[in-house]
Amino acid sequence: MGIYSYIRGIVVDKGEDTVVIDNNGIGYEIICPYSISMNLPLAGEEAKIWIYQSVREDDITLYGFVTPQMKDMFLSLIEVSGIGPKVAHSICAQVEPDRFALAVIGGDVGYLTSVKGLGKKGAERIVLELKDKLKKAGVGGGASSKASSKSASASASPVNGIASDAIEALVVLGYKEQVAAEAVGNCYNDGIDLQTLIRNSLKSLAR
Numbered sequence: 001m002g003i004y005s006y007i008r009g010i011v012v013d014k015g016e017d018t019v020v021i022d023n024n025g026i027g028y029e030i031i032c033p034y035s036i037s038m039n040l041p042l043a044g045e046e047a048k049i050w051i052y053q054s055v056r057e058d059d060i061t062l063y064g065f066v067t068p069q070m071k072d073m074f075l076s077l078i079e080v081s082g083i084g085p086k087v088a089h090s091i092c093a094q095v096e097p098d099r100f101a102l103a104v105i106g107g108d109v110g111y112l113t114s115v116k117g118l119g120k121k122g123a124e125r126i127v128l129e130l131k132d133k134l135k136k137a138g139v140g141g142g143a144s145s146k147a148s149s150k151s152a153s154a155s156a157s158p159v160n161g162i163a164s165d166a167i168e169a170l171v172v173l174g175y176k177e178q179v180a181a182e183a184v185g186n187c188y189n190d191g192i193d194l195q196t197l198i199r200n201s202l203k204s205l206a207r
Contacts, residue, residue: 003053004051004052004053004062005050005051006048006049006050006051007021007023007028007030007048007049007051008023008046008047008048008049009021009022009023009024009028009046009047010022010023010044010045010046010047011040011041011042011043011044011045011046011047012027012043013043014032014034014037014038014040014043015034016033016034017031017032017033017034018030018031018032019032019037019040019049019064021047021049028062029062030049030051030062030063030064031061031062031063031064031089032049032063032064032065033089033090033093035093035094036064036065036066036070036092036093037064037066039066040066049064049065049066050064050065050066050067050068050070050071051063051064051065051071052065052071052074052075052085054085061085063085063089065092067097067206068206069097069173069202069205069206070092070097072097072173072174072175073091073092073097073100073101073173073174074088074089074092075174076130076133076172076173076174077091077092077126079129079133080125080126080129080130081125081129082122082125083122083125083126087117087118087122090115090116090117090118091115091117091118094115094116095115096199097173097202098169098195098198098199098202099111099195100173101169101170101172101173101198102169102194102195102198103127104126104127104130104131104169104172105131105134105165105168105169105172107127107131108127109123109124109127112126112127130172133171133172134168134171134172162188162192162193162194162197163184163185163188163197165194166180166184166188166194166197166198166201167180167181167184169194169198170183170184170198170201170202170205173202175205179205180201183201183202183204183205184197184201186201186204187200187201187204
């Protein structure tokens with residue numbers, strides 16, 4: 001992981017692939033496709049952008065994200081063999097974290113291959129390795145019983161299944177199981193669908 005968490009400063013310029021942030025008189029050029037930077041304030045306004053610093057022998061690059069959840073997704077992706085920062089960032093620019101996590105836990109390789117720049121082998125590797133991460137962490141198979149009284153007391157298996165799947169999705173994005181379980185429990189409501197539960201849980205963790 002890079003040494004920086006985020007930069008707060010004035011937006012100087014937003015290009016097609018980069019954004020420049022002025023922080024105390026230093027202009028930081030950050031790799032940030034328009035599909036991401038469009039969610040940042042206009043030039044001249046203050047912005048907070050989450051970043052990952054990639055350091056190689058002959059290059060130092062900053063990759064930008066508009067939310068910590070997007071950065072968490074990126075960090076999970078670069079743990080997958082064969083997925084470097086450039087490809088991981090491209091995926092983040094095209095897929096929301098909640099939809100990405102849903103595809104992984106559902107083994108939806110077809111959806112992931114629809115992402116530009118990601119082939120079938122890469123998509124399969126993402127699903128395989130991130131699902132293996134769940135197994136190593138011992139997540140699943142009753143994890144929903146930890147998701148606070150709202151979900152843990154539910155007797156219907158579809159409800160428990162939704163809570164458990166949402167916890168798994170958050171773990172895929174890098175959250176500890178207990179933290180994920182608490183967030184899911186706090187956001188669970190009768191009739192909620194899985195993607196909404198994941199999205200709401202992520203929002204609650206960002207607060």
